[in-house]
Amino acid sequence: MEKLNYVWSKALQHLQDTPRREKLMNELETFDKVYLGAKEQDHHGKTKSEMGTIDRKLELLLERYDLPKALEAFKRKFKSVNEHFYSSENDSILKNEAFEDPRLEKLWVAAKSADFSDGQLRALYQELKVHEQNQGEYEEGLHDHDHREDNDVRNEANGERAAALKEANKGLEENIEHLHNKIVKLKESAFENRKVQELWNTALSNRQFRPEELESIRVELKHFEKQLAKIEFHKEELGIAREIHSDKNQLGRTLLTVSRRNRPVWSGS
DSSP: OHHHHHHHHHHHHHOOOHHHHHHHHHHHHHHHHHHHHHHHHHHTTOOSHHHHHHHHHHHHHHHHTTOHHHHHHHHIIIIIHHHHHHTOOSHHHHHTOOOSSHHHHHHHHHHHHSOOOHHHHHHHHHHHHHHHHHHHHHHHHHHHHHHHHHTTOOSHHHHHHHHHHHHHHHHHHHHHHHHHHHHHHHHHOOOSSHHHHHHHHHHHHOTTSOHHHHHHHHHHHHHHHHHHHHHHHHHHHHHHHHHHHHHHHHHHHHHHHHHHHTOOOOOOO
C-alpha cells in the first residue's frame, strides 16, 4: 500500500537500530491488512470514518517509535490537503486558513481579497496546499542531503540526489510563478458568462500556455463573451417580437369575432 510504503521509506532514514526496524516492519504489515479490510468495507458502502481511525493509530505508532520526521511527512502528504480542503466547505472557515510560508501566505491573502467565486477560492486553496506539501518534502530531502554531506558521504547516488533536489527546487519556483500569474489573471479578467469563465479557468490551469498566450486567449474570450451577449440580446428581442405578433393576431381574431356578433340582421323584403 502506497501509504505504508511511504511511511517505511521515511522511517528507514531515521531508524538505525536493526531489531527496531524489523519490529516496525512487522507492525506495518499488520496495518496493511487492516487498511485492506477497511477498503473492502468502503466498497460495501460501510462507514468511511474507519480509515481515519486507522490513520490516527498509525500516527501513534510512529510517535511510539520516536519518528517525528516520518510522522510529519505522513501528515503532510496524506492528510493535510484533504482534511483542510474537504473539511472547509464553510467558506468563512476557509478564509481563516493561513500558510507558514511567506510567499504562499502573500498569494493566499491576495486571493482572499479578490472578488473570486467560492469555487475558485477553494480551488486556489487546494493548489496552494499541494505546493506547501511539495515544499515540505523538498526541504526534508534537502535536510537529509546536507546531513549526508556533513558526514562526508559522497557517492554517485548522492550526486543524483543533489541533481534531483535542484530540479525539484526549479519546479517549486516555476509553480510559485504559475500560481502568482493565475491569481493576477483571475483578478484582471472575471467573466460574467459562466461558460466563458469556465473556459478561462481551463486555460489558466494549463501550464503549457506562456503569459503572452494567456493574454491573447483572455482578449479572445472577451470578444466571444460580447458575441454571446449580442446573441442573447437578439434572442430576447426576437421573443418579444413574437409575443407582440401573437398578441396582434389574437387581438385581430377577437375584434373579428366581436364585429360578427354585432352585425345587424336584415330581414327580407
